[in-house]
Amino acid sequence: MIADNNQVELSIEQIHKVTLDIVKRMSNICEKIGVNYYVAYGSLIGAVRHKGFIPWDDDFDVVMLRNDYEKFCDYCIHHQDEMKPYKLLTRKNEENYPYNIARLNNMDYRAVYENVQGYDSGVFIDIYPLDGAGSKAEQVIQRVKKKKSDLFRITLWSIDDHYTKSTYHKWYRSVAKYVVRSYAKIRGSKYFLDKMENFKNLYDIKKSRYIAEMTWDSGLTLYEKKWFEDYIYMDFENLKVKVPVGYDEFLKCHYGDYMKLPPVEERVPHHEYKVYRR
Template sequence: MKAFISFCKEHQITYYACGGTAIGAVRHRGMIPWDDDIDVYMDRANYNRFISLWTSLQSKYPDYEVVCLGDDGYYLPLTKFADKRTTVWETPEYPFIFGVYVDIFPLDFTSGSFQEIATRADLYRRTIQLYILGQEHYNWRLFKDRLAQHGILRGLPKVLYHMCYCRPFRRSIWARAERQLKEMLSFSGDKGICYGIEYTREHEIFPKDWFAEPVELPFEDFSISMPRDYHAYLSQQYGDYMKLPPESQRYSVHGRYFIDLDRRWEIDELRRHLENKRS
């Protein structure tokens, strides 16, 4: 996060801590003790500029990487700023490796009623889901898991649809998603939303005023940028966010198929390593 902040300050890029990171800043003055990543918003202009600058300047930062939806094999509708000296493989059906990361969510400002916004956004979300399914790599174990999960009558058509349509046509699906996003971005306004992350829920549409000039809050041994009205944002998202959840809910929700905090593995090397361990 310190490296991310340094890059943003150097290039005058605005970000806002969000999600559990924003809760952590207010409630814990740092990481939530059971959290394991950092989440930030960037408005679309800063988001695009961040990716563009990183693409042209990444040779100056050999220890870090940026991965985005559209990179072959990557499967999340957000961008990650990650440490190349570490290895995270989240789930076996998506054999894509990155490092310990900061999640960067694009925040867009749109207009219309909730129903109008949701109709546009959910059409895009469905296309993004098809593209993500096209990044899956099936093996016999995953095939059996899907059939066990959905049953043969529902599971087999799903598997065949993913394998015979989503995967071979994922680039054309991606082009459709880009066209849909371009159309949605033409609806500018004062309501903030993260397109493509989830199906639209009313409490995840925010007034633009909450994201005016950010404010700084202490976070561990440094400080981070927060939404101007972070109390309103967190209250709308989480209700009484200062109340600790029950102990039974204090755990990370992220996948951990394989993690190494001391080195970067290549995917083929790691597959061989895991096969040897299993055998």
């Protein structure tokens, strides 16, 4: 999607303001229908370390256990008209939507992406489902991690909108990428997104000691299910948000010493999009 050259790009401070309204709307819906969410990833670091956004971060992440995730998505899809300008995007209700996670959008705004198949997006928050991941960590990782990582790489090539050369220095890496990406385009993104989605069925969450983000992203990080058996509230800018009771363990397994600031040169947004008012 191409932006009008006369439009002014939103600043990160403006994106933060709009994002907070989306978080508030999401939280209200969860309260209304009786589901839990947990602030996660960089946004959870922001809550713990900054009491709000990491100043250079340009998105907001939450996770939900699979049953709550599906209940939340179904509610938003069936109440789409009354939720305007907010709109939940999933593969169930948006034909060209290229992710196996949901995004709750404010459609008064328009996000323009650099290299993703076209779909209509606003300012958004990411909502990741967590699925069962068994009870024997080494066996689960051995069975799933590499397969998931390889499939995710091909899935990204299936949803991009133009070819970019491999970042590896060896010429044959770029050739291999070109060939595999061409195959991915022929099969179509739905085929690979469906294969990623199938990972949610590998383990019964009720019988699992671990849970994980099974259907999106590369690699595999296992979380103790008990970390998400309850929540506490934390300050996030002008809101109170839910974080998992095991937030410290969750962050350490992802980031190590998460209270340590990154080098100055790394304090930049990491997402490839720009946002404009419609």
